[in-house]
Amino acid sequence: MTSETGVESSADRAESVRAGHRARMPKSTGRVGDRVFASAARGSGALVLAIIVAIAAFLVWKAVPALQKDQANFLTSQAWDPNAATPRFGIVQLAFGTVVSSLLAMLIATPVAVGIALFIGFYAPRRLGGPLGYVVDLLAAVPSIVYGLWGLAVLAPHMEGVSKGLNAALGWIPIFGGDSPGKNSVFTASIVLAIMILPIISSLSREVFLQVPRAHLEASLALGATRWEMIKMSVLPYGRSGVIGASMLGLGRAMGETIAVAMVLTYAPGVNIHLLEDGGATFAANIANSFAEASETGRGALIASGLVLFVITLVVNMAARAVVARRKEFA
């Protein structure tokens, strides 16, 4: 609307007309205070954009020297040996571990999160809704390092039996196959990730479900629907794209999760399709684990892998936001 100079251009005026009720606001008088404040506010907004651009730019800049020394193909190699005299590294195993563990986490977390959202919205006593939502949100307040400690000490020992059982029952499916199901596997990491992304998926789903028009709910009940039929026919169709967007945001979170995965998952080189077996690697966990001992090239290689992670999460997040925003337009 009002530009920093206090002088109103025709483009600004057209914009302020479009801006609806705010168009009625007084234009800047050109006072020093007004000008300074407006440019500070606008500058902060610009700074946010600048940070995103700078992240991409500086990661690229610092990654390039290492990539030039890379003796293997960065995109197709399974090796990760950037500290050697002839550095060879590629992102295949990291990308595999990251994508598979996060997808699995999303698949586990989404139904549970939707269940929680439905429980709080439609099953729990109305007065308990707020406090129960708060309890679920507390899961998000627990720092990831604590999840890591807990996963290692409490969850992993329990997962050994679960993994062995799954392996015995479903071993003919490749991802559950393998000879030695263990406790520090991609599967265990996925469970920890699933717990960590539960709150974000469930709170966003809850928000969407709250927006279902009351008339829809009451109409289906009046037509004799059971509570489940009401949910199936009026709540879920209405909230579907919101839930999809929420679970994609959860996916993005899971991909970037570092410390919990680094603690729970033992490192093993190479791509292992048997998810119940120990070992694997993700972008983020690999950075945390090998940063301290990295050489200069090794550091560059880690920055390069971080850049790939940044791009992947950016794409996932933008897609999720687009899904959510589209829903808003049509709702």
Add this chain to the structure above:
Amino acid sequence: MSSSLGTVSPVRRIKDRAAAAFVWIAFALAVIPLVSVLWTVVAHGIHRLDPTFFNFSMNGIAGRDAGGGAYHAIIGTLEQVAITTVIAVPIAVLTAIYLVEYGGNSRFARVVRFFVDVMTGIPSIVAGLFVLALWLLTFGFQYSGFAGSLALTILMIPTVVRAAEEMLKLVPNDLREASYALGVPRWRTICFVILPTAFTGILTGVMLAVARVMGETAPLLLTIFFTKAINTDPFSGPQGSLPTFIWDQASDPNQNAVNRAWTGALVLIALIMLLNLAARLVARRFRPAGR
């Protein structure tokens, strides 16, 4: 629900019950890990919850030694988070003011809003790598608590922007118009009418953001590095922090070190939960003046 109109066929009733059961189980599935995490942390952490833990650093103490504490780490965390807050909050609140008071629906405002959303999804380790690439590798500064604060700032800005934006939107338009009608300039209206009205809401958002940032480990590993000694100066040299203290002690196989890690986790969780609780209380005590 529909029993007053006669019978519901058994299949439908079974499906309804099954759905209800699923939903209850789903909620239980969320509560079990929460209770388990809290219980484990308290049960393991209580061993070393003694004055030594709060009054001594790890200087000269090996993993297998008993004793030692997290004084250096607690100091580091508090300093880093304070610096982060001081940098991030003004930027974030000004951005929110731009979005609500100036930007409206303009294209630039929509772009900023979109990228603030996207920024909430930036992995914390990437924020750490960025500060590493910019501050340490390009500008040539050393590892320091301040570098850690810079990384945390990137994570804190988007959360505070979102919270502040929601709160500023709640401020009734009448207040703005009344102020303008009295001839008050726009910036004074924002500073002395709008911000005070939204203050408690923004405060709640800031406290939640501080709680969230306090537990971040990954960016700190790359920026503050590691030290066992007390370093009260956040601007020079490696500094401790609670999350990196836990990370270091947990990776040590000795039981004494693992015990210290658990107590560190207990202290960290207690700090975060206190902040969360305080934020809720503030929010409840002073409801936004939406009226």
